[in-house]
Amino acid sequence: MKPGIKLIEVKEDLFADNRRAAETLRARLRASRTFLLNLMASPGAGKTSLIMQTVAALAGELRLGVIEADIDSMIDAETVAAGGIPALQLRTGGFCHVDAVMVGKALAELPLKDLDLVILENVGNLVCPAEFDTGASRSAMILSVPEGDDKPLKYPLMFSVCNALVVNKTDWLELSDFSVERLTERVRRLNPGMELFPLSCRTGEGIEAWTDWLRREVAAFLN
């Protein structure tokens, strides 16, 4: 260090504000007894399709709401709202992720005390959303078969911060060299506790194991 230069200890973590906002949000959700699921995936992996399937399976027993985060469109919220579920579009205006403050504002627009489960569809992206705590009770991600089984190697953070991994488009498996076994091994190395759900939103095969897991998580949260 050059003479005259002094060293100032800072020792501050970035995103500490966001983590605090996330904790505040979790407390608010506990008070209103609303489970928030943060759903992340690449564009086209099937986030909206999985939400539609999940809503169809759970609508009779749980009061559901959906927040659709998108950089700049309304199409997903319109799709979900057409199914009769309260849906809110959160336009991030160019942001590649949502953070706890944005989610808090969106939740203020939903009748939280009348909702048991809110699904947050995060921005389609395997990089940025992994870095920001949204205040969710659980995080889940989707990897679709056409994306390849090497994705845990390329986006390790995303695979290490989620509680559940949905492997969508299993009806494509026979057309590709994707190996669910290889994927499972790679995921376990990053995240031994990850729950895996191979399924196809198109055929409906495997959906039940996923909705059973979500049902159990919500029940555990509400009790």
Add this chain to the structure above:
Amino acid sequence: MHELPVIEEILAVVLTHAHRHGVSRVVTINLEVGSFSDLEDAWLQRYFDHCSRGSVAENARLELIRVPATGTCRRCNHVFTLAAPGTDKTGCPLCGAVDIVLDGRRGYHIASLEAL
């Protein structure tokens, strides 16, 4: 891809500490970055240069210190530094188990400033 919000937050923290210590110029910012972070070093500096214009942190250099993720083996409790992400070699180097708990893989920590 979210270098800009990261930089805005870094700058806010840096300016707070710079003013508290009454410095006239920030020369270097020592920033620790988790090894799983995907931020581009060059873009961080570029955004920083843009955002810091006209402040005491103008022309400061970001010194990025990549902090490797550590793993703790659940079978033999061995603690080790993890190989860079992007490989299949993340098992315990001692016993070979792949059941490990990761730590320190993400996040940003401003360790210190060098200032005049």
